[in-house]
Amino acid sequence: MNLMQTQMAPPASVHNALDTIAYAIGESAIGDILAARSDIGVCAILIGSDADTLEQDLANRFPGKVLVEDEATLRDDLAAIARFIETPGAGLDLRLDMRHGTPFQQRVWDVLRAIPCGATITYTAVARRLGQPNGARAVATACAANAIALGIPCHRVVRADGTLSGYRWGIERKRALLDKEAGR
The missing domain is CATH 3.30.160.70 (Methylated DNA-protein cysteine methyltransferase domain)
Structure with a gap:
């Protein structure tokens, strides 16, 4: 059905x-x-x-x-x-409709879209780029709210120590995406 x-x-x-x-x-x-x-x-x-x-x-x-x-x-x-x-x-060249997020989420998503393929960034670094150095948890929440996987590459965000943390679609998928982007 x-x-x-x-x-x-x-x-x-x-x-x-x-x-x-x-x-x-x-x-x-x-x-x-x-x-x-x-x-x-x-x-x-x-x-x-x-x-x-x-x-x-x-x-x-x-x-x-x-x-x-x-x-x-x-x-x-x-x-x-x-x-x-x-x-x-x-690359993934698709026109995106990112209206379905709060203004803060949209700002986070804009930062994520600027991360080059094969690179990663920490939640804290994203928060700092947004002028909110203590906003790592808010950044993680914005990543979790992202409905446009890959188009808004939240899989490129990692913990401060470089390890992988939660990914809405599973940590193994996040690892596979990052490995593929890094040429592994």
Whole structure:
């Protein structure tokens, strides 16, 4: 059963485009990936082990939105994401919709997007760049709220001692992404 069909009452054509998010699920080297797109750009890249969990995560992140499965619209985005996972040095050039965060989260995400592929940064260093030297926990919370995995590379943020800490999509995926970016 497609979970999203149970949440869509009238057809998408009845709704304002701003209320509609198209999504599709594909496969990658680190698990299933869900890409979702608003009228502005990619608003979610979620990583997981099964489609139902990914669809529920999307629904939880965008309450009140009409979610429409649309593989044709997202085919190129899914291909770009899978390519990035395999060859991160090539970059991930997707137009992003980052409206779904607080102003502080958006500032954190902007800093994360400036971290070069293959590099890491600490939560404290991000907080300092934002002028909040004691804000490492707030930075970690902003990373956890990130719905656009890889597009907003929160996997590049590490503890002060350089070790890996929590990653919404699993520490093993974080390690795999960082190893791939470092050419290991």
